[in-house]
Amino acid sequence: MSINWLRVVSPSIVKLPPLLPFSYSSPSSCSCFSSVVVAMSYDKELTAAKKAASLAARLCQKVQKSLLQSDVQSKNDRSPVTVADYGSQALVSFVLQQEFPAEFSLVGEEDSKDLRKDGAQELVERITKLVNDSLVSDGSYGVTLSTEDVLKAIDSGKSEGGSQGRHWVLDPIDGTKGFLRGGQYAIALALLDRGKVVLGVLACPNLPLTPINDQRSPNNEVGCLFFAEVGGGSYMQPLDGSSTVKVQVSGVENPEEASFFESYEAAHSMHDLSSLIAQKLGVKAPPVRIDSQAKYGALSRGDGAIYMRLPHKGYREKIWDHAAGCIVVTEAGGVVMDAAGNPLDFSKGKLLDLDTGIIVTNQKLMPVLLKAVRESLEEKASSL
Ligand SMILES: Nc1ncnc2c1ncn2[C@@H]1O[C@H](COP(=O)(O)O)[C@@H](OP(=O)(O)O)[C@H]1O
Ligand SMILES: [Mg+2]
Numbered sequence: 362m363s364i365n366w367l368r369v370v371s372p373s374i375v376k377l378p379p380l381l382p383f384s385y386s387s388p389s390s391c392s393c394f395s396s397v398v399v400a401m402s403y404d405k406e407l408t409a410a411k412k413a414a415s416l417a418a419r420l421c422q423k424v425q426k427s428l429l430q431s432d433v434q435s436k437n438d439r440s441p442v443t444v445a446d447y448g449s450q451a452l453v454s455f456v457l458q459q460e461f462p463a464e465f466s467l468v469g470e471e472d473s474k475d476l477r478k479d480g481a482q483e484l485v486e487r488i489t490k491l492v493n494d495s496l497v498s499d500g501s502y503g504v505t506l507s508t509e510d511v512l513k514a515i516d517s518g519k520s521e522g523g524s525q526g527r528h529w530v531l532d533p534i535d536g537t538k539g540f541l542r543g544g545q546y547a548i549a550l551a552l553l554d555r556g557k558v559v560l561g562v563l564a565c566p567n568l569p570l571t572p573i574n575d576q577r578s579p580n581n582e583v584g585c586l587f588f589a590e591v592g593g594g595s596y597m598q599p600l601d602g603s604s605t606v607k608v609q610v611s612g613v614e615n616p617e618e619a620s621f622f623e624s625y626e627a628a629h630s631m632h633d634l635s636s637l638i639a640q641k642l643g644v645k646a647p648p649v650r651i652d653s654q655a656k657y658g659a660l661s662r663g664d665g666a667i668y669m670r671l672p673h674k675g676y677r678e679k680i681w682d683h684a685a686g687c688i689v690v691t692e693a694g695g696v697v698m699d700a701a702g703n704p705l706d707f708s709k710g711k712l713l714d715l716d717t718g719i720i721v722t723n724q725k726l727m728p729v730l731l732k733a734v735r736e737s738l739e740e741k742a743s744s745l
């Protein structure tokens with residue numbers, strides 16, 4: 362097993378390795394922070410991000426337990442959104458603004474447009490109550506938000522990101538379809554500094570604490586928080602923060618022994634193409650299909666060795682669907698690339714500038730995986 366357990370009395374005792382005083386090169390062909398940079402600590406930001414994501418995860422868990430039909434709405438693109446997506450974005454936005462009032466920019470998936478329409482008042486009140494209940498249970502801020510405060514907090518996520526300054530990147534619920542099915546979902550929060558991902562937090566409320574493919578453990582306990590800061594490695598805690606482990610990607614070198622993840626939703630990734638690639642590699646295990654960036658979390662601790670995401674033609678990937686997952690995997694020793702072999706570029710605004718797909722694996726397997734992807738894409742194109 363590739364999880365290196367570090368049992369500690371309190372998570373605060375686990376110190377990230379000290380950052381070098383001058384400069385360092387990133388540990389691998391790191392797609393999140395690739396150039397030589399002046400070392401910088403983001404400890405305060407990481408602490409705030411963990412707090413915000415954990416609070417949002419608790420809000421989501423509460424909603425998932427007793428989801429009402431009226432809690433689910435449909436967006437313009439007909440994708441689902443729930444009171445928990447909105448509540449999570451409002452909560453994370455509020456917490457980050459409290460912690461960093463001087464410099465705050467957030468690129469979030471949701472906005473309040475539909476909530477400001479006639480007939481949405483009840484929904485907004487339900488979201489506001491969820492947010493206030495979460496703030497009361499935390500007890501740090503001593504405020505009660507009005508419905509307008511909540512709408513404003515959701516709308517603070519309107520930043521476009523880019524290559525200048527710092528921007529938080531938030532997917533308040535990644536895998537809303539999984540959330541609705543009672544499956545996997547994640548609260549994904551990352552920080553961009555001058556276009557590079559410098560920290561990421563993935564709260565995965567339904568992900569087992571033990572490896573998902575481990576036949577021997579009953580997988581009863583769920584709820585994982587993955588986090589990573591550039592140059593500091595990747596870590597996992599139970600959502601209650603009671604212990605911390607350093608995680609590392611699988612060291613598998615033989616593709617026949619590798620297992621791979623893909624989206625649960627066939628509409629999100631071409632399962633026929635990934636099975637062709639797996640066949641070329643000689644992968645024996647069937648694909649593990651799970652929703653959301655929980656795939657990046659599971660991969661970072663070695664539950665599987667490969668993640669393939671090959672969207673149908675025309676789909677454009679959003680930065681909030683990958684930023685946190687990318688740094689969690691990269692800091693755990695993995696590599697994240699587009700299917701053409703380029704690192705992901707988070708500096709271009711809300712969208713990732715790629716149209717081939719995203720592949721994730723360890724450093725040893727990446728060259729063979731890229732080759733199999735290239736050959737499979739060529740075969741598919743020539744068969745059309
Ligand atoms: N046609 C499509 N192709 C690829 N990804 C899509 C898609 N439609 C939606 N998605 C994205 O896939 C995400 C879920 O990822 P996964 O497939 O790994 O479970 C969704 O995030 P949200 O649930 O935050 O909207 C959404 O952004
Ligand atoms: Mg969505």
Ligand SMILES: [Mg+2]
Binds near residue numbers: 535536682
């Ligand atoms: Mg998403």
Ligand SMILES: [Mg+2]
Binds near residue numbers: 446534535536
């Ligand atoms: Mg989402």
